[in-house]
Amino acid sequence: MIRRRQCTTPNRIDIHLFSLLTSLLLLTGLTATAQPASRATPSLSGTFQFNGTTRTYVLHLPATYGQHKQRVPLVLAFHGGGGRSGRFETLSRLSEEADKEGFIVVYPDGMLSQGALSIRTWNAGKCCNPKASLGRQADDVGFVSALIDDLAKTYRIDTKRVYATGHSNGAMFCYRLACELSGKIAAIAPNAGTIQLQQPCQPARPVPVLHFHSKLDKNVPYQGGFGSRGISNQWNPSVDSTLSVFGNLAHQKATRQTVETTPVYTHYRWTKGDSNVSVECYLTEDGGHSWPGGNQGAVLSSDPPSSLPANDLMWAFFKRYTIP
Template identity: 40%
Template sequence: MKSILQLSILLLFISGCTKSPVYQSQSRLYSSIISNGLERNYLLVLPDSYDNNHNFPLVIALHGAGGKASQMEKHYNLTQKANAENYVIVYPEGTQSDGVLGLRYWNAGGCCKDAADNKTDDVKFIQELIEKIISRYHINRKRIYITGMSNGAMMAYRLACELPGKIAAIAPVAGTMYTEGNCPATTPVPILHIHSEKDTRVPYNGGTGVGGIYFPPVEEGIAKWIKINDCKESSRTETQFSNYKTIEWSGCQKPVKIYLTEDGGHSWPGGNPHSRFADPPATSVNANELIWSFFKQHELD
């Protein structure tokens, strides 16, 4: 199982598997912290507008299985968007597997190897990283957001469940909620989920995907947030557009909304095509535009 999964993920990220750079400048820092005895890496980028007179919003961007900070930055254009919107952005990296490829994973609960098997405490790592960034930079504690791709999207859901009162909103892309047991959150969190109905690697309706792994349906996880956010379950509405639809619920303390595209696949809508083995990005919506528009509407009470 492990060899099949690693080969599949290698094909997804074959163009982004070179050794991570180590560098530091006034606006870019590739560094590490020690969390639970492990050295954990991250790439942090400040916007051109950064100064010491204002507190800036922070976006935490979580790569997919097999990815890394530089790969996510290169393929999804997140740094350019963060800079344009005057946000600080950080790209943490998952732990590397013991396999020959040394692929990186997040422990999102039941997924993904090897982080899940080793019970890596990625929640603690992200919590400690947030506190370190806040201690060094001018960050608005009420405006800390998380987005992620695939395994990173799954990790975004777990962080929303386990860091109540710290995350202002999340925007998972092409993932699903994979936490083991019940989500312990009682604090509502705004949720924006983006997915393609053509995604066969993490199927929207659930089923066997990449590496022969079973993934729960997206709306099974969303149902937990409908309850946490105190939405009216019967208020589900769909709105069809030319090449995508939106699904949302009304009467919520915090909104829950899905963009489901008819094009693309297991990819970042509006991102850069990066491998002949990877699915083409959807063009019907632009994930970065949707995500920032959503984040700007929400901050912690």
């Protein structure tokens, strides 16, 4: 079931939960925003039944969708732990990019916890909330696979050009999709999250990766380890070790090479010789645990976004790849 959706102001938080919720949201950097995204067309709210559970999502069709009969690419955009689809749409500004470039973007919601805060998370393997998707053993990979199939029945989606991006816990989940759903995901672009699998990554095909991260991220540090903010107490592999896994899947014994260095970012690539599968990273000097080029969260202690135009870089990367 799908219905039209307009952006709404989030409900007030009870004062006795405010402190705890603020700490949790620092894990994700994804809270309600002060500035709504500008879009040419409204987004749609939808529900989907999977394994006896009602799952929800927000879908945005580009402004040009009704002007032609061609199949169009689909981008899956996953919020961070404690986030939700509508907030992530506004923070990431991906619907604006979709209108500009002509792709469909869907923002699924993670499983809802049973606690007082009712947070949503993704089952990325080892992360992140034992009372939500991980503790309930949610088959989020199966859900995403079924959601792609369901949307393709209703909309003109080019199933050879389906991509995944996400923030924090959503980024961690992107890596799981690259390992376990490579037959349906053409490329991924995670932000501020690293791999959290409990078993080796063995994709059916190497998946291209474009990773975004800030040197100032205190929730998921670039060098790995425990973040100094947030309440998840989650140990994180480093970005370099994560990308080495995917670099070696694409090119045996891949090494990190510097492509470009500017005052704002350093662009790295993991490579060895010629290959059609690229593994890259933009490491920024500014920002933090936030969406590069997006809107800043409304919580006073949330990180400002990097000035890096991540959405433009992401789409330029995505459109280079199709599923063979």
